[in-house]
Every structure is written in C-alpha cells, then in structure tokens.
Amino acid sequence: MSFLIASQVLLWAAVLVLGVVCIALARQVGVLHQRIAPAGALSLRQPLKIGDPVPQLSLPGLDGTTVQVGGVRGGRSQLVLFLSPDCAVCEALLPSLRSAHGAEKNWLDIVLASDGEGDKHEAFVRKQGLSRFPYVVSEQLGRSYGVSKLPYAVLINEAGKLSATGLVNTREHLESLFVAQERGVGSIQQFLKLRGQKRASSGE
C-alpha cells in the first residue's frame, strides 16, 4: 500500500508541474494577445457616419447580373470590400476573405467592389477564383463611401445601416468589423475611446 501512496504522491506532483506549465503557457498567450490587441480596422474620415442609413444602389455586376448594395436585404448583413487587381495587400487578404465567406455565411453576404477597366477585373476574378462573389466595378460606389485607400471594407447591418468600416490589411482587421457589429461599436477608435472612458469611471 505504501508503494501506491508513493506513486500517487509522485503522480500528483507531476500533475502539479503540468498545471504550472499550462498556466505559464496560457499567460504567455495572454501577454501576446495584450501586446497585439486591439488589432482593428482603421477607420478613415468618411461621408457616412456609423449608424447612418446606407444609400441603396443597384449596380451591374461583372458577370452581367444586377447587384444590390445597401438597403434592407432580408435580415442579412453585407460586407462591401473595395480592392484593386494592382493592390498586393488586397491579394494577400483574399484567403482570409474566402475563409470569412464560409464561416460567416449564415448572416453575411460579401460583395467585391473596384473601379477602372472591366477586362483587368475579369482577368483578376479568373486568376484569384473569385467567381463566387458578386463583383461590381463602380466609381460611384467608392465615392459614396469616401474610399481613398485599399483594401477598404464597409459592413452594412441587416437594417441597411452603416455598422463598421475601415482599412483592412489582415484577417484580424477584417474580423474586427464583425466583432464591432456584434459589440455595437463602429471602429477601433470608438472602441479605444469607450474603453478609456470605462477605465476612467471605474478608477482602474
């Protein structure tokens, strides 16, 4: 029996070491989270404000269909991603966009938007395998959202109002728009402002 007790003591000691190692690892992950966070899409000056109704536009898609951008669309949100075939960052973002398209398909539709020559865009869609996304080429659309830098994303909620918007360079930036809509903030700047106010009020 003393052998069993001794083995139990050793096993619990091993579990304790394992637990401490797990805590150390989890703390490291937490520290990394704190150092990189908050990683959100940078909101630029724009004609529309968060919560404003987005003008409803019917635009011709690259495949000949009509694409509705904005407005109330049967309880679904819409992400309009402005990109360009010449933009390397836009190209790097596409795998994340495809992933988000699959993961968020229950509530979100994605529309790609650009301007310029149609042929260039058709080649871009073929090369990148973007035929599953509606693709509109419209300068008017970019102007109405005040897009000046790419890639730029605009998230329109199910009520047809501007929910979140910003410059998106990475998957974290893209997902920050979805989280912003879920938490009811419009941009990283607004989140930081609210967090500062909350900390000041609680005296932390």
Add this chain to the structure above:
Amino acid sequence: MAASVSISAVLELVEIQLACFLALLLSVAALHKMFWRSRAQRAASELTGLAWRGAGMAASLATVSEIGAAGLLAIPAYRASGALLAASIWSVYFALIARSIVIGRRDVDCGCSFGAAHRPLGLFELLRCASLSLLAIVVAALCFASAGRDGASASLAGAGSGAAILISEALAAAAMLALYAALDHVMALGPLRAGEIR
C-alpha cells in the same frame, strides 16, 4: 473484506482531496474579491442589478460566505456543511450568470476569472459553476457516506503513513487548483472566429 477496506480508504482520500481543492479555490476567490474590491463590487452590481452600495454589501457577503465555506471544508467534522454551503454559493453564481445571459447582458464581467481579461458570458461560465456545485455536492455525499461507515478513518490511516497521505492530499489540491487556473487563463482569452485559411 480487504477490498471493502481499500474502497473505503480510496473514497475517503478522494473526499479529502476534493474538499482541500474546493477550500483552496474558495480561499483564493475570497482573497481575489478582497484585493480587487472595485471589480467584485462592479460584478455584483451588474449581475444582480443592485445599486453601488447594495452591490458592495453583496460582494462582502459573497466574500464572507466563501471564507466560511472554505473554513468549514477544512474541518473534517463540518466538511459536509461546508460542501453544502459551497454548492449553494456556486448555484447562486450559476443563477446570476444565467439571468444575465437570458436578458442579453453577455458583456458583463462576472469577476469569475483571476486575470483582468474576461470573455463574454456563455456556456463555459455556466458549466464551470454547475461543475463546481456538483463537485461540492459529491464531497457532501461522500462525507455523509463515510459518516455511516464504521472505522473509515481507521481504514485510511491503515493504508499508509500519515505524512505521505497528507503530502498526497496537499499536492492533489494544489495540482487541481493549478489545472483550474490554467483553464481559467485559457478561457479568459477571446475566442477565435471559425474558418480556416486555405
């Protein structure tokens, strides 16, 4: 006959180890509430809907209850009462968290994590309270069962040297608390959204 003695000894060992773990956890939780009083008060206010003054009293009551339950769990004669008090405390926390989720306040910081970070209230927070409450009920049931057996302590005492058993119990409680703390740290991190990048 020898087998029944061994089972009694094992059950008693499990009861003491679990009781030590719960007592340790309650003590740490009470200390956490004392050191970070404003966080505990805010959590009490948001979870119960009480005004700031009332929330302060509720946080104090929770702290005193946790210290009381930990103390009772540490004393063999009052272990069952301590376990039942601990089960009641976690049941109340479960009800308050469930209420917050039902009324759509998932953003509330329940003060359940040892670190400053917290994630939105959800299934994990409910499961944690339910599991701890269940564990406390198991300890109470084991206490009642051992009280009904004759010579249960003698069976454990006869199983090995007292010092070795004491070390085993202390290590087990510390190890379980370390695993709990590790899980707490991991679950306090923001969950990743679904979708693999291909």
